[in-house]
Amino acid sequence: MSNAQERARASRKDAGAARRTQLLDAAADCFDEFGYAAVTVEMIASRAHTSRPTFYAYFRSKDEIFMALVAQVSDQLSETQSLAGLENATTREILAATTRAYVDAIASMGGLVALIDMSATIDPAVAEIWNAGSAKRTSRYATYLRNLPPGVIAPTLEPERLVEIIGHAIHHGAKRAVGTDDAHREQFILDIIAVTERLIGVHDG
Structure with a gap:
């Protein structure tokens, strides 16, 4: 394959990836706005400014x-x-930064996370993907806590169970903060960070 052919192939691949992303973004907007049942392929294609065959x-x-x-x-x-x-x-700074990032991510997605949560209760295929992601995050968070040097934290519970409780509070609290004004969301973030620090028993920083 010549260099020109390779460049053309790469260009088509990039264009395809961009179109796929465009469709995913359009679908996210549609599902957020109308819920799952009301959305059609035609609606997604229209929101993505493309055609049904392209979808x-x-x-x-x-x-x-x-x-x-x-x-x-x-x-x-x-x-x-x-x-x-x-x-x-510091550990305190890391917990604050990751907590804020998680809440901000959910806020940026509107009602999509709530829709997926609901879908996971009735669709095993959704639940498999969604629960695997949650379990991965819980394990990563608990491993981080376990690997901290002695004396940095004094957790109130075994790390795995503690992370499950904290994660649940952050996740569902962030969903409730969707649609509220910036001041209310910021207050939730500050409050949940304070609660997290207390439960984990952060000593550093």
């Missing part, structure tokens, strides 16, 4: 694009726990 070039059905969104949202929530740029931060 089917990337996804076989409304169900498939919804499942892709479930996986994407789960990955985005997991990314909020990234410690990139926090290598020199």
Whole structure:
């Protein structure tokens, strides 16, 4: 394959990835605005400023694009726990930064997280992806706490159970904060950080 052919192939691949992202973004907006049942493939294609045949070039059905969104949202929530740029931060700073990032991520998604939560209670396929992401985040958080040097924290419970409780409070509290004004969301973030620090027993910083 010549260099020109390789560049053309790469360009088509990039264009395809951009179109897929455009469809996912449009689907997220539609599901957030109208709920799952009311959304159609035609609505998603229209919101993405493309055609029904183009939609089917990337996804076989409304169900498939919804499942892709479930996986994407789960990955985005997991990314909020990234410690990139926090290598020199204290434990207190890390807990605050990751908590804020998680709440902000849910707020940016509108009602989509609540829709996925509800869908996971009735659709085993959604539940499998959604619960796996939650379990991954819980395990990562608990492992982080266990690996802290002695004396940095004094957790009130075993780390795994403690993280489950904290994670549940942050997740569902953040959903309730969706649609509230910035001041109310900021107050929730500050309150949940304070509660997290108390439960974990943070001593540093």
